Amino acid sequence: MLEALSALGSVLFDPYLLFLIFVTTIIGIVIGVLPGLGATTGAALLLPFTLTMNPVHAIAVLATIYVSATFAGSITAILINTPGTSAAAATTFDGFPLAQRGEAGRALGIAVMSSTFGGIFSVIVLCFAAPLLARVAYEFRPPEYFALTIFGLSMLASISSGGAVKNLIGGVFGVWLSTIGAERVTAIERFMFGNYELYEGLSFVPVMIGLFAMSELLVQSRLANSAVEFVKLKAVSLPSMEDYKKIWKTVLRSSGIGTFIGILPAEGATVASMIGYSEAKRWSKNKDEFGKGAIEGIAGAESANNAATGGAMVPTMVLGIPGSGTTAIILVGLMVHGLRPGPYLFTEQVTAVYQIFGSMFVANIMFLLMGLYAAKLFARISLIPIAILWPIVFALSVIGAYALNSSLLDVWIVLIFGVIGFLARRFGFAVAPIAVGLILGKMVEVNLQNSLKIFEGAWWQIFTQPLAVFFLFLAFLGLCGPQLFKLVTSGAYSKRK
């Protein structure tokens, strides 16, 4: 515990780390306010820049991008009715109407205070929950890990837009992508087509850049030549005491909801903000105000989406199962920098882990200050013409992908997966399940192989392991629960009729 506390505190005495967090917070806010460029795309683009940093600094940079971009999505949501990130979509419901009433500063003030509280709340939960979960995860053997990854994959069904079946198809496709390269035990080459650069498998980073950044570029090309309406902002004012009295319960409740939803594998800030918003409305005494500029609506959505950032880091670091698209990239960052995600991270790299948590804490304070004093400036950035912005994203994507392994193949992979991601999105498939499937794929196959070895080929023995059965049951519930619930309720309804 003492080691953890000193590691948390050491962040404050590392001027270079503080400088990195400061700069990255600015970059994260810029990324967040630019519609289309969310935390996930931003983290994918910045990952190659972290290659020469030490692991703690690198992951701190990615985590800072995550928290600051998630908050910054609210700036454009309030001022131009366009959420900078999907997690800020619920903020538009009340943020923009309040801004139209001439209270843009108040709306931003509520958003930044709620986001900061949600973010800090979730980091505190992260500091306590992660080591506890890690202690449980020590007991996991290959069958449990296999069942856990199946549970993680089953949660893909609800990871983002698109239907559950489409998300699962994307996830399975992603797992298949992980089989490209030489098989681990036999070294038999699979789907390499004679290209020996694929021997170790597909590099995660170019696939991520392609799926998130390049496909977004093609999606955004639809908006070429479009204009946006901008609400004038005088100054960002702090919420009044009256406002605090009105929102404190909502902020507290939504922070809890957001953190819990973030912890669930494959659930993220977008789901959290929607539930945070709807719960704020459900518990509010002024339900009629919602949709017309209710400050509780802004507080509910914003505290929940930022609370989900800390929550999503729990399964990412403890179990190696990403809680969202951005944490999938942070997970790749951990691997690239030689930090093995999993329970052993909490015994082998305690200092590093708590420094990363500490960095997230500091990042929340930094975006609070920047949100209060420079929101107007950041909001202006959202007016950069997309005809200038997206060519820059193109350049960053291809150069960043090349920089990882100095391989042109990685650049082609970015382009190919950019088109694949775009076509997938065009037909209603989300790209995050493909990315998560690719990351979890190796874990699934390796743990299945090891389980088969342990049980001497008797795969059904997996079902004799209580923890494995528990996770598989959760996976079953995740996949079939909604349908079963519908069946049961429709049966009860027709009986009553």
Added chain:
Amino acid sequence: MILKQQLVPIVLTVISVVIIYLALQLKLSPPMIVGDSMQPRAFPIFLMVLNLILTAILAIQFFKTPPEQPEPLTRATWMSMMLMVVFYGLTVSADMFIAISVVMFLMSLVWGERRILVAIANAVLTPLLIFLLFDMVLRIRFPRGIITNWYYG
């Protein structure tokens, strides 16, 4: 009409079947190496069978509720994809940075930028700054081409 409605399941089925075929072409490993585990082809085949089942469910869903047809691609989208091909050609034949600059410039115009000088400045300065950052700070060496040959000597 049905073909249009079921286009996605058809494409997914074709992809899955092709992958299963490719997996069946993979070499078999001797039993003493594989032991109690599975052959390298087994896992991809299992995945694609799973995908075929999910695709069948998707096809049934599409029969019940036909999916919305996506809007036709805009000119800017088509041109952006074409520019990726141009980028490949220029990188292989000339230089990666020439390719990036040309593509950035053309992309700006395709996306509606009418100020030629701004588009040129963006296309020249951005790759230059990124190149200097990666070369000097991150010590990355870029692929040989007209400009990099001149720079590296």
